[in-house]
Amino acid sequence: MPIADPTAAELEQLQDEAVRLTQELIRIDTSNFGGNDPETWGKGETEAADHVVAQLREVGLEPEVYESAPGRPTVVVTLPGEDRERGGLIIHGHLDVVPARAEDWSVDPFGGEIRDGMLYGRGAVDMKDMVGMMLALVRHIARTGATPPRDLRLIFFADEENGSVWGAKWLVAEHPELFEGYTEAISEVGGYSITLPEQATGEDVRAYLVQTAEKGYAWGRLRATGRAGHGSVPNDENAIVRLARAITAIDEHEFPIEYVASVRALFDGVTEITGTAWDEEDVDAFLPLLGGARQFVTGTLRDSANITQLDAGYKVNVIPQTAEAGFDVRYLPGHLDEVLDLLRELAGEHVEVVIDNLGVDTDAPREGALYDAMAAALQAEDPGSKVLPYCLSAGTDNKPLTQLGIAGYGFTPLQLPADLDFAPLFHGIDERVPVDAIRFGARVLLRLVRDC
Numbered sequence: 001m002p003i004a005d006p007t008a009a010e011l012e013q014l015q016d017e018a019v020r021l022t023q024e025l026i027r028i029d030t031s032n033f034g035g036n037d038p039e040t041w042g043k044g045e046t047e048a049a050d051h052v053v054a055q056l057r058e059v060g061l062e063p064e065v066y067e068s069a070p071g072r073p074t075v076v077v078t079l080p081g082e083d084r085e086r087g088g089l090i091i092h093g094h095l096d097v098v099p100a101r102a103e104d105w106s107v108d109p110f111g112g113e114i115r116d117g118m119l120y121g122r123g124a125v126d127m128k129d130m131v132g133m134m135l136a137l138v139r140h141i142a143r144t145g146a147t148p149p150r151d152l153r154l155i156f157f158a159d160e161e162n163g164s165v166w167g168a169k170w171l172v173a174e175h176p177e178l179f180e181g182y183t184e185a186i187s188e189v190g191g192y193s194i195t196l197p198e199q200a201t202g203e204d205v206r207a208y209l210v211q212t213a214e215k216g217y218a219w220g221r222l223r224a225t226g227r228a229g230h231g232s233v234p235n236d237e238n239a240i241v242r243l244a245r246a247i248t249a250i251d252e253h254e255f256p257i258e259y260v261a262s263v264r265a266l267f268d269g270v271t272e273i274t275g276t277a278w279d280e281e282d283v284d285a286f287l288p289l290l291g292g293a294r295q296f297v298t299g300t301l302r303d304s305a306n307i308t309q310l311d312a313g314y315k316v317n318v319i320p321q322t323a324e325a326g327f328d329v330r331y332l333p334g335h336l337d338e339v340l341d342l343l344r345e346l347a348g349e350h351v352e353v354v355i356d357n358l359g360v361d362t363d364a365p366r367e368g369a370l371y372d373a374m375a376a377a378l379q380a381e382d383p384g385s386k387v388l389p390y391c392l393s394a395g396t397d398n399k400p401l402t403q404l405g406i407a408g409y410g411f412t413p414l415q416l417p418a419d420l421d422f423a424p425l426f427h428g429i430d431e432r433v434p435v436d437a438i439r440f441g442a443r444v445l446l447r448l449v450r451d452c
């Protein structure tokens with residue numbers, strides 16, 4: 001039986017559950033401090049995964065748990081589709097969150113408190129809101145005994161907030177069979193609204209930004225080598241000095257603005273709606289139009305390289321043999337090779353560029369059946385709204401899936417108030433999400449899986 005229009009009671013339950021589950025997940029502290037030491041890990045991800053498994057089993061679904069390391073579970077559940085020959089759709093979310101310093105917040109970051117229609121807590125937008133919606137969605141489908149049009153696989157990953165090492169990257173490497181036959185994926189940081197002044201009507205109109213592309217990242221170290229020696233002896237091969245020169249050269253490099261295709265598509269779309277042209281030579285005046293997405297978009301105008309760590313020396317009167325600095329490079333789709341070549345050139349001959357963790361860029365089609373279905377689902381729930389593609393400055397678990405040829409989109413539908421500055425809420429203080437936005441998202445996702 002295909003997915004039918006829900007009754008009023010079913011729709012109410014779907015939306016209530018999405019909010020309840022988001023709240024319950026926020027109350028499980030899944031802070032990711034990096035690394036994989038069980039001592040610092042705590043039990044958060046396991047507790048959250050257990051909760052997900054229980055919610056799925058309660059409606060008769062049969063999830064499987066894949067543990068990359070003790071305390072690092074990823075949950076997978078599959079709903080076979082009517083047409084099993086078609087490529088399947090993966091909907092994925094991560095259960096971990098970045099840590100929160102409670103003293104900085106106006107509420108308990110793990111309290112899941114609702115105030116003035118906003119649900120507060122670490123993970124409210126990144127991304128326990130989507131995980132709550134995903135769970136509510138499949139619980140609804142299972143309760144009604146319906147079958148989606150094509151195979152649907154939900155994955156709840158560990159470890160996204162530390163480069164996906166023990167989550168998506170591990171699963172893709174160790175269990176590639178789980179992704180066979182799946183052609184597309186949706187996940188976080190896209191599908192939310194900004195509000196634009198529409199030229200044609202003179203009114204404000206919501207535009208939903210579907211994330212079709214992501215910058216890539218290269219996390220690594222500059223490793224300078226020199227000649228060790230006594231602190232009293234002149235030394236013109238000092239590893240620390242060589243490292244300092246490399247750091248300065250990289251920091252002083254100005255990456256030029258380049259408008260990649262997904263950024264142009266967004267800007268052209270905004271221009272079409274608002275009538276405000278954008279100027280390649282001076283885009284600053286245009287950016288405020290992007291409202292809550294401004295920070296994410298600003299990060300997609302150029303490549304970047306930031307020095308983030310330093311490690312050198314062990315005694316004040318000893319010149320060390322080596323010195324290291326950590327870096328965080330973010331590159332636009334297609335720029336990996338040229339950015340790494342540039343980094344090596346700037347680092348100089350005595351400083352090696354070591355890459356420890358690479359997150360590939362993504363660039364999925366900005367058209368096609370799934371893109372159209374996402375747009376139609378949004379516009380059915382918010383008539384008159386617009387849908388535009390955009391490139392995300394940060395990374396998501398779509399990266400490892402992209403390496404298997406799966407087209408990944410950011411699609412966590414949220415109808416947001418015009419004045420909510422959305423991007424800074426990610427990893428921010430007082431992270432929060434409108435309760436009504438979660439309810440909206442649950443309805444949109446149901447339409448999407450029904451019609452995809």
Ligand SMILES: [Zn+2]
Nearest residue numbers: 126127160188
């Ligand atoms: Zn996230």
